[in-house]
Amino acid sequence: MKLPKISIIGCGVSGLTVGIVLLKQGYAVEIITEKLPEQTTSAIAAAIWLPYEIKPIELANKLSTISYLKFQELAKQPDSGISIIAAKMLLQHEADAWWKEAIPKEFVRKLLPSELSAASTCGYMVQTPLIETPLYLNYLLKTFHTLGGQILMEKIQDISSLSTEKEILINCTGLGSRALLNDESMYAIQGQIVQLQASDKVPCVLAEYTYGAKGEELAYVVPRKDCVILGGTLVKYAEDLSPIDSVTKGIVERCQELVKEIKGLSVKNVVVGLRPGRQTLRLERIGNLIHNYGHGGGGFTVSWGCALEVLRLVKEVSERD
Numbered sequence: 101m102k103l104p105k106i107s108i109i110g111c112g113v114s115g116l117t118v119g120i121v122l123l124k125q126g127y128a129v130e131i132i133t134e135k136l137p138e139q140t141t142s143a144i145a146a147a148i149w150l151p152y153e154i155k156p157i158e159l160a161n162k163l164s165t166i167s168y169l170k171f172q173e174l175a176k177q178p179d180s181g182i183s184i185i186a187a188k189m190l191l192q193h194e195a196d197a198w199w200k201e202a203i204p205k206e207f208v209r210k211l212l213p214s215e216l217s218a219a220s221t222c223g224y225m226v227q228t229p230l231i232e233t234p235l236y237l238n239y240l241l242k243t244f245h246t247l248g249g250q251i252l253m254e255k256i257q258d259i260s261s262l263s264t265e266k267e268i269l270i271n272c273t274g275l276g277s278r279a280l281l282n283d284e285s286m287y288a289i290q291g292q293i294v295q296l297q298a299s300d301k302v303p304c305v306l307a308e309y310t311y312g313a314k315g316e317e318l319a320y321v322v323p324r325k326d327c328v329i330l331g332g333t334l335v336k337y338a339e340d341l342s343p344i345d346s347v348t349k350g351i352v353e354r355c356q357e358l359v360k361e362i363k364g365l366s367v368k369n370v371v372v373g374l375r376p377g378r379q380t381l382r383l384e385r386i387g388n389l390i391h392n393y394g395h396g397g398g399g400f401t402v403s404w405g406c407a408l409e410v411l412r413l414v415k416e417v418s419e420r421d
């Protein structure tokens with residue numbers, strides 16, 4: 101049986117992961133993209149495994165479990181940019197830990213009262229994948245090329261200009277889907293993060309509650325090899341990509357309250373990214389067009405689960421023809 105040719109639009113974590121999964125199954129794959137991975141939202145993410153600002157919850161958990169297990173496997177490869185770290189998740193409401201159902205039980209434990217912060221009432225210590233985004237995106241890109249994948253640099257203005265007659269088209273354009281498909285259920289969730297100089301003495305701690313009257317201020321500390329990431333903000337419908345100094349100051353103060361070890365580390369950089377928010381993530385086939393976008397603050401977390409579902413949808417088309 102001759103396999104159909106596949107074109108994927110988008111070269112962030114979603115497009116690359118789908119590309120690798122399909123190449124490994126013998127499909128010929130081309131990515132068409134406006135921007136390369138280092139210029140995408142994916143490059144701005146912190147990132148750790150955590151389904152966050154992503155719906156529906158049951159589906160997000162199912163997809164996240166698949167990625168969790170895949171990241172455990174990738175952590176054994178030194179060049180992947182993935183490692184497994186202990187992350188302290190602080191909560192004010194037990195129900196906010198809905199994501200713990202997605203993790204094998206032996207990798208989660210409840211925090212002792214002595215481990216909680218002043219503002220938290222409960223929490224978990226989780227063995228979670230740390231995804232060093234610059235290294236990991238490079239690893240994905242290299243793997244994609246090694247498997248024979250091609251990349252064409254082009255911004256698609258009109259999706260109907262691409263033929264789906266003999267080919268399968270997969271849409272992995274993140275927030276770009278809003279303009280490409282006139283998808284009004286998509287919205288930007290702006291996030292500012294601060295990069296401090298690297299330190300191996302800093303633990304990973306995340307407060308899963310918000311600060312401030314509008315609930316737009318977060319506090320999380322993610323130690324990577326190249327820097328320590330401090331987050332952040334979560335501002336729905338805001339699209340400006342310029343960092344704001346007063347916001348940086350607030351992030352550093354909140355994170356210092358959580359993790360004393362960051363005191364004295366200098367600021368290397370401050371960046372702003374737009375999470376691809378959507379009422380529910382879209383993982384759906386319409387004829388020969390498959391959509392995979394709207395992953396909010398959890399695009400890395402669901403990436404391998406989504407890619408396997410896309411593969412299932414691709415096979416539906418291959419087996420039909």
Ligand SMILES: Cc1cc2nc3c(=O)[nH]c(=O)nc-3n(C[C@H](O)[C@H](O)[C@H](O)COP(=O)(O)OP(=O)(O)OC[C@H]3O[C@@H](n4cnc5c(N)ncnc54)[C@H](O)[C@@H]3O)c2cc1C
Pocket residue numbers: 109110111112113114115132133134135136137140141142143144145146147148149150254255256257272273274275276277280290291292293332372373374375376392393394395396397398399400401402
């Ligand atoms: C501050 C911040 C922190 C985050 N932290 C985490 C975290 O810890 N864990 C986690 O799992 N997630 C995190 N995320 C979310 C994560 O970054 C996103 O969900 C994920 O990057 C989405 O990936 P994507 O590949 O779908 O989209 P993108 O990375 O946005 O890639 C979209 C691609 O499509 C291309 N494209 C768009 N429109 C067109 C067009 N018309 N024609 C051609 N190409 C087009 C773009 O050029 C790009 O290559 C964070 C996000 C932010 C902003």
